[in-house]
């Protein structure tokens with residue numbers, strides 16, 4: 001069922017070329033714009049409170065990413081999020097670094113209270129903090145949590161009333177009833193910044209062309225993990241992390257429904 005829908009999404013996205021509005025961080029903003037283009041979407045990164053609502057009116061999805069959150073950007077996120085809810089386009093939330101500082105955790109709760117979010121995508125520590133867990137984290141990377149990612153994804157999807165995606169060695173996606181895991185990936189994906197953020201952008205792209213947000217979340221997550229694995233297998237001796245980063249973008253831009261179906265491994 002999901003396989004057929006996802007193959008269809010992969011075929012359609014390059015034809016539909018959806019506009020995906022991002023309010024995101026200033027570390028990986030360029031990677032998020034490029035990955036949106038690579039999969040067939042069109043990115044726009046607008047943050048001014050003067051224009052975000054108007055930009056949402058042109059867009060097919062809104063991605064909110066907390067990576068370098070500050071008060072002014074947060075206000076723009078709330079404005080844009082409310083406009084997206086009113087227009088009926090999906091809001092996809094990446095809680096980067098939530099749990100690392102009380103400020104981020106407080107702001108994430110405030111966002112979830114004010115804006116209806118369709119999909120949340122984070123690492124295990126971030127999602128654990130989002131549902132009130134006391135997560136040990138130094139920053140944007142995942143740390144240890146006292147429950148399995150499957151249990152956490154299911155609980156978070158129910159608590160947050162949003163499709164929840166937890167990336168990691170095994171990626172887990174839950175809608176609060178059904179939980180699916182993806183076994184693709186490569187440890188090198190954790191050695192370049194932005195692979196989590198780019199995953200959230202990919203999910204935003206797919207969610208912008210369907211109402212089936214569960215399939216959209218599985219699509220975006222699996223495209224990143226499968227492409228990361230394929231990029232690694234293409235590396236030659238003496239090629240390092242810089243080449244890997246370029247090859248990852250190549251693989252994402254070259255993915256087809258056929259490559260995806262052959263390569264994806266549900267866990």
Ligand SMILES: Nc1ncnc2c1ncn2[C@@H]1O[C@H](COP(=O)(O)OP(=O)(O)O)[C@@H](O)[C@H]1O
Nearest residue numbers: 123167168169185186187189190195196224225
């Ligand atoms: N231990 C791991 N082994 C293989 N792939 C991983 C591992 N940890 C994360 N990944 C992959 O890295 C990508 C980014 O996920 P992650 O590092 O969890 O996000 P973030 O950068 O937001 O913390 C995903 O495709 C995920 O599957």
Ligand SMILES: Cc1ncsc1CCOP(=O)(O)O
Nearest residue numbers: 025027067140194195196197
């Ligand atoms: C390093 C860093 N610091 C603030 S945002 C950011 C990027 C995080 O990106 P990702 O979560 O995709 O690794």
Ligand SMILES: [Mg+2]
Nearest residue numbers: 096140196197
């Ligand atoms: Mg992240």
